Amino acid sequence: MARTASRNIGQSIPRLEAREKVTGRAEYVHHLRLPGMLYGKIFRSTVPHARIKSVDVSAAQALEGVYRVVTIDDIREAIPHPYYGPAFHDQPILADGKVRFAGEPVAVVLAADPHIAQEAVGLISAEYEELPAVFDEVEAMSSDVLVHDVLKPAATFPDLKHLAGRTGTNVALDYHLLRGDPEAGFAAADHVFEHTYRSQQVMHIPMEPFVSVADAADGRLTLHTASQSPSFVRIEIARLLGWPENRVRVKVPYLGGGFGGKLYIKLEALVTALSLVARRPVKVALTMEEQFFMVTRHPCTFTIKSGVNKDGTIVARTCKVVWNGGAYADIGPRVTQKAGFTSAGPYDIENVEIHSYAVYTNRPPCGALRGFGAPQTAWAYECHMDEIAEALGMDKVAFRRKNLLQNGRPQATGTIVQDAALEQALDQVADRLNWNEPLDRGDGRIRRGRGIAVGFKGITAPTTSVAIVNLYADGSCGLYISTVEMGQGSDTVMAQIAAEVLDMDAAAIKVVHPDTDVTPYDMGTLGSRSTFHMGTAVRLAAEDARKKIAELARELGLPEGSNLPLPELFRRKYGMQAGNIIGTASFIPKYEKPDAETGHSRNATPFWGVGASGAEVEVDTETGHYRITKLVNVADVGTALNPKLVQVQLSGAGIMQLGFTTTEEMVYRDGQLTNGSLADYKIPTLLDIPPEFINEHVDSEQKDGPFGGKGAGESTTIALSPAIGNALFDAVGVRLTDLPLTPEKIFRALCEANGTPLAGE
Amino acid sequence: MARTASRNIGQSIPRLEAREKVTGRAEYVHHLRLPGMLYGKIFRSTVPHARIKSVDVSAAQALEGVYRVVTIDDIREAIPHPYYGPAFHDQPILADGKVRFAGEPVAVVLAADPHIAQEAVGLISAEYEELPAVFDEVEAMSSDVLVHDVLKPAATFPDLKHLAGRTGTNVALDYHLLRGDPEAGFAAADHVFEHTYRSQQVMHIPMEPFVSVADAADGRLTLHTASQSPSFVRIEIARLLGWPENRVRVKVPYLGGGFGGKLYIKLEALVTALSLVARRPVKVALTMEEQFFMVTRHPCTFTIKSGVNKDGTIVARTCKVVWNGGAYADIGPRVTQKAGFTSAGPYDIENVEIHSYAVYTNRPPCGALRGFGAPQTAWAYECHMDEIAEALGMDKVAFRRKNLLQNGRPQATGTIVQDAALEQALDQVADRLNWNEPLDRGDGRIRRGRGIAVGFKGITAPTTSVAIVNLYADGSCGLYISTVEMGQGSDTVMAQIAAEVLDMDAAAIKVVHPDTDVTPYDMGTLGSRSTFHMGTAVRLAAEDARKKIAELARELGLPEGSNLPLPELFRRKYGMQAGNIIGTASFIPKYEKPDAETGHSRNATPFWGVGASGAEVEVDTETGHYRITKLVNVADVGTALNPKLVQVQLSGAGIMQLGFTTTEEMVYRDGQLTNGSLADYKIPTLLDIPPEFINEHVDSEQKDGPFGGKGAGESTTIALSPAIGNALFDAVGVRLTDLPLTPEKIFRALCEANGTPLAGE
Structure with a gap:
């Protein structure tokens, strides 16, 4: 590819802020x-x-x-x-x-x-x-206990107006999608499966x-x-x-x-x-302890029902997703909509019905958390997929591949899928797991198994990003953006994009951090949107600056393509080292608001986030303790603008989701949080990282992204939990439906499966 | 005029920062x-x-x-x-x-x-x-004591290259101008007058x-x-x-x-x-004490010679101006050039020769100080004008009026004078002094007199200003400029200019203070340039923003002139309260570098600063003590964009120059400053302000300035000192040539004039 010759794009340029952080000089509000x-x-x-x-x-x-x-x-x-x-x-x-x-x-x-x-x-x-x-989301749907007397949607929030003044309910928002005729689909299907899965409340920490x-x-x-x-x-x-x-x-x-x-x-x-x-x-x-009362991730109860033909074709699916929003809505209604419309999974299904509910309860508020609901929905639909495949006796990869959405096909909303490397990601995980080779499953006390899962997410829309590129008189450059550098490497990637357009080195660009008086509008650093959205705004702003450089050269009477160095252009214009060239641009991706009744939209998301995961586990059948011996995450990030940063994003998200899968859970007694500290609430440490931990991106391209790129921050959160749940089932034959996947739950399930009474019960 | 209907231009809008300053919350580096x-x-x-x-x-x-x-x-x-x-x-x-x-x-x-x-x-x-x-500038011109071994001009400073490596001299820069044939002029003149005047070293405090x-x-x-x-x-x-x-x-x-x-x-x-x-x-x-060692104002020795005809026409003038730059050049060479080219005064003289020298001495460095040398030169040429009129027996106003440069006539450089209300300012001062009515001159011990003076200055060129206007989604506005708000009211005036273009209230505009990472280039807040230069950049940037608003309206398919409010435009574009419209512009005024040999330039200054002053004094002839009973300053500021701010600028500059005229002087003994503290170095207090203190602008317009405006910060420093010196002469018949005008000097001069020996001498 031509771009391999670039000194910026596709290069693992070290983080611009690395030195500041390592020397302890980086500025934080705490200081x-x-x-x-x-x-x-x-x-x-x-x-x-x-x-x-x-x-x-x-x-x-x-x-x-x-x-x-x-x-x-x-x-x-x-x-x-x-x-x-x-x-x-x-x-x-x-x-x-x-x-x-x-x-x-x-x-x-x-x-x-x-x-x-x-x-x-x-x-x-x-x-x-x-x-x-009331604490449970399903109970709260029909409870007489009302958390709020009346709904007060923000006038500024698009499409919530109809909820204003609604009383007598804990349901803050109900989202619905209908495609085809699910009832007829179920009636015609060879098999119908229905399961319910639950995700627990966790915190961002x-x-x-x-x-x-x-x-x-x-x-x-x-x-x-x-x-x-x-x-x-x-x-x-x-x-x-x-x-x-x-x-x-x-x-x-x-x-x-x-x-x-x-x-x-x-x-x-x-x-x-x-x-x-x-x-x-x-x-x-x-x-650290008070953080548990600020905002958390939605617990979720998801009942999923599928009609499937003998050959493994899924012909109908209904999803009822109930999101426990806690005491205040925060961005829960958006989670309800955005994770709602993908809750039938990345599959090509004729007949789909989705109901997704944001529900108030008397818990700490729940909001956005890396994946924006996608990990909770994938936990359900990807366990469900394995249960169906198991019942049908089909290979789990083959069953998924048969039903996967292909580019060019409509997703449940009607939006045509483009640049979503679902099958590629799934295949790459299968390859890294040697899926087609037999696994040493062990015998006796220790049993081994493996699982796989794939998922996708839509991106928040519509949103806007604005960028300013300022070229100083010596040719050095400042980039004014409201994207927040929060460890993900956005400064570096945005500088790479601007540098690519301006034909300079990314390290030579100074990124000016958010200050709403000076850096222009950006909707927020969230939902894997910065690389695609702000990245595009930066590209366009840098192109605007280039255009102005060319205009200046013309104004000075220079021949086309003279390529006079910028400092010399400034000197000729201003008579000394002085002045600026300022490029600006805004970007808002194409988007069509989903129909309020049917949820249909020809453009429901600017792009698709895609992740697939695979796990190999080793379970001690006498205690329920288990080790994840191998964990593979593969994501579609379009062109990896900075492969090293992508790698770190993928592994970071994977480790975070590993905690949410195996240990983390906010535990309550009578509405009182009992483990609200890092002494009791266990996040993963280095020792919890699987010995084989592979995080990769597929070779792909987001054609309308900046230099082919798109977001990478959430992809490996999506399919990780069901991959581990499916691996545990594969190892010991018990199906856990509720996260987290604790040894105790495995032990209890094994006892139940074996008909062994638990000690003391 | 149409502009009287404006809600911004010509309105005395209170300073935007007044509240912050009065409540003590304004941010300063000292905090x-x-x-x-x-x-x-x-x-x-x-x-x-x-x-x-x-x-x-x-x-x-x-x-x-x-x-x-x-x-x-x-x-x-x-x-x-x-x-x-x-x-x-x-x-x-x-x-x-x-x-x-x-x-x-x-x-x-x-x-x-x-x-x-x-x-x-x-x-x-x-x-x-x-x-x-060596401490004296004239001595230093020919002294064997060398302050620096070799001259090291900045490579970045235009037109000093020829000085690089020069040795064996204390002259850092020599500036020359020749117009016509002064020698022939003197030979043909009816009278020739020559005088020397000196200005002392003072500090900015x-x-x-x-x-x-x-x-x-x-x-x-x-x-x-x-x-x-x-x-x-x-x-x-x-x-x-x-x-x-x-x-x-x-x-x-x-x-x-x-x-x-x-x-x-x-x-x-x-x-x-x-x-x-x-x-x-x-x-x-x-x-406060250490400030005296940082930077000061140039002492100056100015020998001026004029050939004058019987009818009062000045036919030739030569100026030798020697600037004491102290130990380091700072911006002294610029002062030498810029105050040099106007040092023959605002008069229409056929034959002019100017030599202006920046000289190193062993004093604290001297740089720019409100007026950039113009007050020192005007001190000389306006005392000289009075001495000539006195000798010719002409009325001092009439003599000046006869010789004043009219708009459309070439100044000594050859630059055609435009929008310089010299005669208007002179006449307005004469009017406020009731010049045509007789003055009660007193008798006995107390004698009264009055004096008048007029002067002008060029503005530093070439210089550049860049501005960014950022419109936020609710229609509010931020203005990013590197102009420094230092008490002169620039925030307010710049907001007025932007507001006028954007049809909003100045108070609704937030001015973002200088931060070179975000506010674009400006050469500096100096030399009365901000209103004209940055004001024009702000006007153009606001116009650029307006153009983009119109483009957005077209893009949204709105009919021409639909005038949809800006927040609604943003909402239609972005679907919510989001986004920015960013206008940018740079401004560099027309300028022609003076010829190195002759000093000729068809465009030596972007505009002319004009000030005239008049004073009435009352002198105690037994002690030399005097009171200024009335002080009038009139300036040409173009259109007064904010009359109240103009008024404060004029009176502030007047009071500052009053100190430089009457009391302030850095006194040395063997090169040691002896009065480097505010206990010993006396600046004016409220009690020193004359009982009648009139500061006004003339009704004028700077046609190429923003809404007709130009700078006001220095005009009333120019002519104030000679007006007082001339008034003292008028009162008691003695001519002081050296600033400051102390009672002791008057007393000594009176003794000398009367042939009375001083006590103890």
Whole structure:
């Protein structure tokens, strides 16, 4: 290919920020101290659902060194309607008369010394009138216990208007898709299978806990915040305050991981309110433990039913996906829609019906988490695929391959699939697992098995990205983008794209980090969109700069193609080292809103994220303990713009999903989180990484992506859990339907399968 | 006029930053503390000219809490050629083997505690081998004492190349202009007059002393600096370090006054070197006293000779202007050229010869100061005008009016004068003084008089300004410019210009302060150039944004002139509140470089600054004490874009020049400054402001300026000193030729005129 000659594209250029990070000089919000800054510490609800009778802050207020204790009544003086959220304006900045989950912020102590603030939090007490609570998403669908009295969708959120004012329900959003005639399909099918699978509640655990600093004064506000979506924060805070956007400045330095947790609006509403009330800069920095109360991943109950012919053709499928959104909607309704429309899996099925529900419960709120619901749906549809293949006696790879969506065929929405290397990814995993060779399955106590899975996801749409490329007089370059560098390497990839157009080295480009006063709009660093969306905006902005260079050369009377170095062009124009050439561009991909009734759309997603996984496991049948001896993830990332960065993205996402598959789970008793700390909630460590851990991309191209590229951050989260679940079944013949896949569950299932009573039962 | 209907132009819109400043929240570099930051305190030379034999830093280095003591040898490890300057690379970052003025930085102590650093400075000692020194500019022209061995003009500075390597002289630059045949003119004239006038050395005294913070690490540098020229600092520091521009970030928040002192490069080279050496952020903040050693205004000796006919027509004039540049050239050569070419005054003279010399001496360096030399030249030519009129028995206004340059006539360079309201300004001053009515001249001890003067200045050229206008999705606007808001009201005026084009309110525009990574290039906030230059760039950038709005409307299929509100346009384009419209423009005014031999240029200046002043004084003939009872300043500022801001600019410049005229003077004994503190060096206070103090602009228009506007910051500095000098002569009949005009000088002159011996003489 021509592009192999490029000095930027396809090159594993080291991260531009590597040195800064390794030397400890990279800037994070946690470092920031402003003159006169106060620290806010949060007093949280101890009950999951209650009316607040009273909050006694007098002892806290009396503690020496306490500046002020703030409740919702104080906040209302600064912000008359203190409710926020990306999809619904349902979340009060502090609890407002009611609490809806255990851990909800009720009051904040402000002090110059954070230790004093924390001490004062211990002096606050609240009296509650407890209310019945609901925690399970399926129960909540029909429960009399109502988490919210009335639905309050954001006016700015497209297509939720019809929900405004809806009462008497915990269902925040119901999404539906109908293709063909599933009932007729089931009736005509040789076999019908139905299963239900559950995903648990887990947390993002960014290594940098949530932190925001607000500095509000004189009708202006500056927010320094660990956010993935500075542009959104600006717009939502401006709405809360009734201010124009340009009086709200949102700055994001480096981010220590986000994974979807730091999207939309989190601590920003609270610190803004506190700064307005206190008339001082205010910082709120959560502890690792408090993060569990900020935002989590949706638990999900997914009932999937398929009609299948003898030859293995799937002819009909219905999906009922119920998403446990917790107490506040956050971006749950979007997850419901976006993961909803792909919940029948990457298969070519004539008759499909999907119902996907966002449901309120009395748990901590749930939002976006690496994959935006796709891992939960794939957990269901890919276990289901294996169960069907098993029942039909078909090879699991062959069964999938038979039904896989091919490029050029319509997905359930009607959108024609393009540039989705599903079969290639599946085949590559099978190859790395030596699928066609027999496996040593062991005998006696230790049994071995292998599993495979494939999945896909749509990308959030419509969204916009804007970029500015600024060429300085010595020919060096600044790139102004609101994409957040959160460890994924976006600075480097964006610089590579700009450098490729401008014919310079990526390392010579300075990426200016998000500052909404200066870097232009970007919808957010989320959902694998940056490389494709911002990457395209950067490419176009750099092309605009090139065009202006050519215009300048013409203006100076130079012959076409004279290729005078840029510094010399500037010197001729301005008589000295001076001036700029500024290229700008915005990008919004083609998109058609799905029909509200049928879910049909000819353009439901800008591109497809594709991942396939395979696992080999070794199970101790006496204890249920197991080892993953080999784990293979293969993703379609289009052209790998930076192969090394792609590799790190794929393995990082794989390790994260490994935790969600094997150990991680937020465990509750009566609505109280019992393991909300890293001592009890177990994330993977280096020792948990399988001895053979292969992460690869297929050789493909996203034709409308920048230099053929597309996102890589989520692909290997999609199919990993079912690959392991399927491998466990392959090893010991028991099917676990609920994540995580713990030794205890295997042990219990083995006992049940063997008819062995459990000790003590 | 149509523009009176504008809601922006011609309106006295309150300063956008007023609230921030009044509440004490405005950001200044002095507030900034970075983690791990060290403070640098300077050990200075105690002799005016010497070879350094040794510097003993051992005691300072041994003081507990001292991080490091730094000399030029340490700096050379980080910066091999540590010499800087805008016109000549003649200034070492710290003294390099030699000191050239008393007060020159020799070493710096770094410590986390600035008090410890200061204490350690007291423990440093140096041994010098003293050299003969030269302090007077005229002496230095022919002295054997050489301040520099060889001239080192900056390669980047236009038109100094021919000076490179010149040796054996203190003349850094000689500028010459010849028009007609002055010798023949003198020979034919009815009268020839020759006088010499002197201006003293004064200081800018910004209320915010010089301060810079450098944070250098990992091949990148961020400077937070109190600078009037962030773009220049970036380029010069990048040159010093051999780095590309985009690895040097220069940020300037609000500036507490500059007046030309904070131009080009000052502390920035030193803090950069210190941060590189220490590998820590470093702050250097001068005391008010230390400012006297940073940069000052040129003393000047000006011999002017005119041939005049009986009817008052000036037929020939020669000017020899010698500028005392101090030990380092700074921007002195530019002052020499720019104030040189107007030094024959705003008169229409057939035969003109000008010689203007920048001269090194062993004084603190001299640079730009509000007026860029024009006040020193006008002091000479306007006293001279009065002396001639007196000798001819002509009315002083009539004599000037007879000779004034009219629009359409060539100035000495050959540039045709346009939009210079010289006569209008002169007449308006005469009117406010009731020039045609007799004055009560008093008798006995108290005598009264009045004086008048007029002058003009050219504007630095060629220079470039670039602006970015960013429209956010709710229609609010950000303006990215590198113009420094230093109290002059530039934020407000630039917002007014953008708002006028965009049909919004100026107060709705957020001006983003200089940050070279994001705000585009501007040559500097200096020399009355911002309103005209950056104002035009802002106007063009806003027009570019308007054009893009119209394109967007067309793209959306809206009928021409549909005037859909901007937020709605964005919503239709992006489906939500998202996106940007970004307008950009650069501006470089027409300019023709003066011929090196003759000084001729058809376009020597982008526009003309014009000021006229008048004064009434009351002199106590027994003591020489005097009161200025009425002071009138009238300036041509084109259209007053914001009349209130213009008013404040005019009165501020007037008060500053009042100090330079009456009290301020840096006094030396053997090269040692004897009054380098505000206790001894007297700047004007409120009580020094004349009871009648009128500052006005004429009704005029700068046709190629933005909405008819041009700069207003320097005009009232030009003619004020000679107006007072002329009034004193008018009152008591003695002519003072040397500034400042102290009671002692008047008393001495009166004694001499009366033949009265001075007591004790």
